[in-house]
Amino acid sequence: MREFRGQSLSWQLAGGVCELALHREPANEIGTALLVELEQFAAALEALQNEVCAVILYSRLRRGFCAGADLRELYQRMQGLTVEQRIAGVRQFLERIHAVLNRLDTAPATTIAAVHGICFGGGLELALACDVIVADRMARFCFPELRLGIIPGFGGIPRLKRDVGNAVVRDLLLTGRSINAQRAHAVGLVAQLAAEGKALEVARATAQQVAKFDPVTRAAAKQFIKPVPYEELRREMDIFCELFARPVVDEGLRKFVESTAALPYLP
Numbered sequence: 001m002r003e004f005r006g007q008s009l010s011w012q013l014a015g016g017v018c019e020l021a022l023h024r025e026p027a028n029e030i031g032t033a034l035l036v037e038l039e040q041f042a043a044a045l046e047a048l049q050n051e052v053c054a055v056i057l058y059s060r061l062r063r064g065f066c067a068g069a070d071l072r073e074l075y076q077r078m079q080g081l082t083v084e085q086r087i088a089g090v091r092q093f094l095e096r097i098h099a100v101l102n103r104l105d106t107a108p109a110t111t112i113a114a115v116h117g118i119c120f121g122g123g124l125e126l127a128l129a130c131d132v133i134v135a136d137r138m139a140r141f142c143f144p145e146l147r148l149g150i151i152p153g154f155g156g157i158p159r160l161k162r163d164v165g166n167a168v169v170r171d172l173l174l175t176g177r178s179i180n181a182q183r184a185h186a187v188g189l190v191a192q193l194a195a196e197g198k199a200l201e202v203a204r205a206t207a208q209q210v211a212k213f214d215p216v217t218r219a220a221a222k223q224f225i226k227p228v229p230y231e232e233l234r235r236e237m238d239i240f241c242e243l244f245a246r247p248v249v250d251e252g253l254r255k256f257v258e259s260t261a262a263l264p265y266l267p
Helices: 032-047 071-078 083-106 122-128 156-163 166-175 181-186 199-210 215-225 230-244 247-258
Strands: 002-005 009-014 017-022 054-059 064-066 110-115 118-120 132-136 140-142 192-194
Touching: 002 032, 009 032, 017 032, 017 199, 032 083, 054 064, 054 199, 064 110, 064 122, 071 083, 071 247, 083 122, 083 230, 110 122, 110 199, 118 122, 122 156, 132 181, 132 199, 140 181, 156 166, 156 230, 181 192, 192 199
Parallel strands: 017 054, 054 110, 064 118, 110 132, 118 140, 132 192
Antiparallel strands: 002 009, 009 017
């Protein structure tokens, strides 16, 4: 067995199936610490690609899969910087997370996101980079970024467009409302519904099914059916950086950081 145990995530590889568990309190927010370990995982996945037939991403935290980007860290890093420095810093972070998600998107192995609870913003973007989303019936999906004056920046819009119709993309993006797992399944975002608390179990059964197939054929099928929209991904990043320079974003982040709500990331 090969394994890694970090501060934000852990993974282990056994029998051709690699399971990656997110466990960064309070809700697996994607900040610098989690990004560094995701980069390490992406590098390991590439090095071990001949041994891995399936990857399962899931969360060990009760609140859910992932609440999205670490907005508190982002706000703190902005303080005392010029607009140009802020844009350069956020673009560098986006370049790094895009590199990780592109590796996950194009990995020869079949990637499966086992989702429970919240799957918001950057968390949804992480799930969308996977080939299959398995969700328990209590999971919820959301792009709340517009309330902060920005759009998703980790590649969520192009990847969501790849999987579902434009009407669904507009509804999620422009309203900021969350949808439940049943609705997500009906529109094609979620591939498989699981009973509450059973998403990981269903994902493991799916991985075992995947492992039965010839790896070359499986990788060729994935490459054919799942093209990566590189041009749109780059354009999304550019728009994010253009919007990020405005005072309304600073104000939105400040309100988020100062919020005393139990779940401030909810729209």
